[in-house]
Amino acid sequence: MPIHEHYEPGSPCWVDYAALDPEGARAFYGELFGWGFKETGGYEFIHLGDEVVGGFGRVPPGRALPASWNTYLATSDADAVAGRVRGLGGTVVFGPVDAGHDGRLLFAVDPSGAAVGFWQGRWETGIVVVDEPGTWCRHELWADDVAFADAFYGQLFDAPAPPRATWGPRSGLAPLWVTFFGAGDCPAALTAAERLGATITAQHGPATILHDPWGALFALTPL
Numbered sequence: 210m211p212i213h214e215h216y217e218p219g220s221p222c223w224v225d226y227a228a229l230d231p232e233g234a235r236a237f238y239g240e241l242f243g244w245g246f247k248e249t250g251g252y253e254f255i256h257l258g259d260e261v262v263g264g265f266g267r268v269p270p271g272r273a274l275p276a277s278w279n280t281y282l283a284t285s286d287a288d289a290v291a292g293r294v295r296g297l298g299g300t301v302v303f304g305p306v307d308a309g310h311d312g313r314l315l316f317a318v319d320p321s322g323a324a325v326g327f328w329q330g331r332w333e334t335g336i337v338v339v340d341e342p343g344t345w346c347r348h349e350l351w352a353d354d355v356a357f358a359d360a361f362y363g364q365l366f367d368a369p370a371p372p373r374a375t376w377g378p379r380s381g382l383a384p385l386w387v388t389f390f391g392a393g394d395c396p397a398a399l400t401a402a403e404r405l406g407a408t409i410t411a412q413h414g415p416a417t418i419l420h421d422p423w424g425a426l427f428a429l430t431p432l
Contacts, residue, residue, distance in 0.1 A: 216283035216330070219366035221348040221374050223281035223328050223337065224388050225264030226255075227274065229423045234276070235265070237405050237421060241398065242343035242390070250309060260338040263345065276423035279316075280348045280386040281326035282374070284366075287313040290327050293365050294319075305329070319361055321352045321384040342393035342432055348374050349428075352384040382426075389416055391432035398429055 216222040228234040238244050238255075245256045246265055253265040268274045284290045287305035294301055294317045302324070304315030312330040319325055340346050352358040392398040399409060399417055406422035416430035 218282075218284055219362060219374070220283050221280050221345075222283040222330070223264065223326070224345050224348075225266060225279050225281070225326075226425065227277050227279060228265065228267045229276045231265075231267050234421070234423065237407075240405060241401055244343065257338060257341070257343050262338050262343065276421070276425040277324070278386075278388045278425055278427050279324065279326050280374075280388060281314070281328040282366075284327050284329050287315050287327055287329040290365060291315050291317070297361055297364055299361070319358070319384075321354065321358060321361075323350060323352060323384040323386055325350075325386055340391060340432065342391050344391060345388050346391045346430060346432065347389045349387045349389070350374065350384070351382060351387060385426065387418075387426060387428055389428040389430045392429045393432060395429055395431045402429070 226234065226238070235246050239246070243257060244262070246253045247256060254261050255263040255265050268276065291301050291305055294315075298320035300318045302316045302318060305313045305327075306315070308314050310331065312328055314326060314328050316324065316326045338344050350358055350362075395417065399419075402419055402421075403409065408420045410418040410420055410426070412418070413428060416428045418426065418428050420426055
């Protein structure tokens with residue numbers, strides 16, 4: 210399995226799920242992708258076999274937030290990124306804060322309204338398996354103003370769209386980051402997803418866009 214070991218600043222490096230119904234979401238994604246979940250200090254790591262593929266938490270109580278998949282972009286300096294987010298018209302929701310001994314994170318909303326996280330890891334190599342069935346393979350920012358998104362993220366990291374991240378227009382939805390998960394047999398995976406309560410929303414090239422039973426949007430794409 211390929212491990213995504215090196216992260217250029219601005220490139221997606223982590224994904225996690227914020228659950229409204231943690232027990233139900235574990236059952237849904239566990240059956241759909243064959244995932245297991247291991248808790249560490251109130252946060253869970255998603256495993257495919259023995260490998261880490263992402264994180265799993267819950268929507269903070271008392272906040273009217275939806276269930277969601279969240280994309281995190283790599284940075285070497287979370288504090289500096291927080292300042293640039295504010296200076297470029299975005300909003301820092303929380304952080305930067307230490308995440309145990311592994312690094313620092315912050316969560317923000319870009320000027321278009323898309324929520325996005327940032328991760329400053331303390332280790333030189335990553336741990337996340339990618340590009341396999343049941344793992345993420347890319348992320349897309351869906352925004353109405355592509356030029357504005359390019360300017361915002363380009364100024365954050367002094368670089369154009371990094372590998373594994375693209376942005377483009379998507380009518381009918383509020384701006385958001387979308388996680389694409391790989392499937393070895395897409396028709397079978399889509400049948401299973403619907404049986405488990407997901408709703409197929411649209412085709413997006415070879416990928417299929419779905420909402421899980423709690424409304425969180427994600428994509429399945431053939432590998």
